[in-house]
Amino acid sequence: MQLTKAEAAGKIMVALDYPTTDAAAALVQALRGIPCWLKVGMQLYYAAGPSFVAQLKEQGYAVFLDLKLHDIPNTVKGASEVITRLGVDLFNVHAAGGVRMMEAALEGVDRARAGSAGGAPPQVIGVTQLTSTSRETLNEEIGIAGTVEDCVVRYAQLAHRAGLSGVVASPLEVQAVKTACGRAFRTVTPGIRPAGAEAGDQSRIMTPQQALACGTDYMVIGRPITGAPDPREALQSIIEELV
Ligand SMILES: O=c1ccn([C@@H]2O[C@H](COP(=O)(O)O)[C@@H](O)[C@H]2O)c(=O)[nH]1
Numbered sequence: 001m002q003l004t005k006a007e008a009a010g011k012i013m014v015a016l017d018y019p020t021t022d023a024a025a026a027l028v029q030a031l032r033g034i035p036c037w038l039k040v041g042m043q044l045y046y047a048a049g050p051s052f053v054a055q056l057k058e059q060g061y062a063v064f065l066d067l068k069l070h071d072i073p074n075t076v077k078g079a080s081e082v083i084t085r086l087g088v089d090l091f092n093v094h095a096a097g098g099v100r101m102m103e104a105a106l107e108g109v110d111r112a113r114a115g116s117a118g119g120a121p122p123q124v125i126g127v128t129q130l131t132s133t134s135r136e137t138l139n140e141e142i143g144i145a146g147t148v149e150d151c152v153v154r155y156a157q158l159a160h161r162a163g164l165s166g167v168v169a170s171p172l173e174v175q176a177v178k179t180a181c182g183r184a185f186r187t188v189t190p191g192i193r194p195a196g197a198e199a200g201d202q203s204r205i206m207t208p209q210q211a212l213a214c215g216t217d218y219m220v221i222g223r224p225i226t227g228a229p230d231p232r233e234a235l236q237s238i239i240e241e242l243v
Contacts, residue, residue, distance in 0.1 A: 008242035013037035015222030021048040039064040062089045070094035073104035080108025095126035095155035102162030126159030128152040131170040131191035134203040170204035171211035190220035197224045
């Protein structure tokens with residue numbers, strides 16, 4: 001599939017993993033005009049809170065709030081209701097919480113929407129196995145037998161059954177997830193490393209080009225951009241690789 005630069009940028013979610021609003025705002029400023037998504041994870045959200053999310057939305061960005069909810073259904077429902085009111089485009093819950101918990105997240109979205117003036121609801125996706133998890137960790141520490149792919153597909157099927165829009169998985173599992181849950185079921189893939197970049201704590205990785213060839217819908221990319229001497233240039237060169 002031939003992508004335009006704007007389409008390629010729209011597949012990239014830049015992970016704003018920073019400890020302060022100022023540091024995150026500086027990165028956002030550096031990327032100005034590139035129509036990528038922005039991902040706010042735990043570190044930045046705990047530091048900056050809802051007001052920073054609101055600022056990103058005011059600037060016109062599509063925002064993925066990556067808080068990975070995992071609690072009893074009633075608590076997840078309440079948190080999802082509040083998150084929906086923030087106006088984010090996408091948020092996630094752990095598929096390991098089970099079907100009922102994931103359904104509760106969607107009920108929270110519906111409850112927020114019932115009292116609102118409208119606008120598109122956020123999509124909710126399920127985290128399968130973290131991209132830092134290797135087969136050894138899965139089998140020997142966590143105690144789940146079988147391959148990582150088997151486990152990811154099982155969790156994806158639970159998320160699908162609950163009615164979620166897709167999952168977070170590594171690009172290595174995209175094809176298996178699509179086969180099991182259908183092409184419309186979204187895959188959001190961290191574990192992206194341009195050729196030569198350090199894997200760091202990520203275990204299941206692919207280059208942006210490989211991930212695109214596997215059919216990923218969105219690529220989450222943090223340190224290869226945020227840790228680069230020129231983050232804007234780093235993002236642009238990834239986009240060039242995809243067109
Ligand atoms: O399985 C998962 C789920 C979430 N993440 C998040 O994605 C980014 C990846 O950052 P890099 O610097 O490109 O490794 C980060 O915010 C994680 O919290 C993930 O990596 N794996």
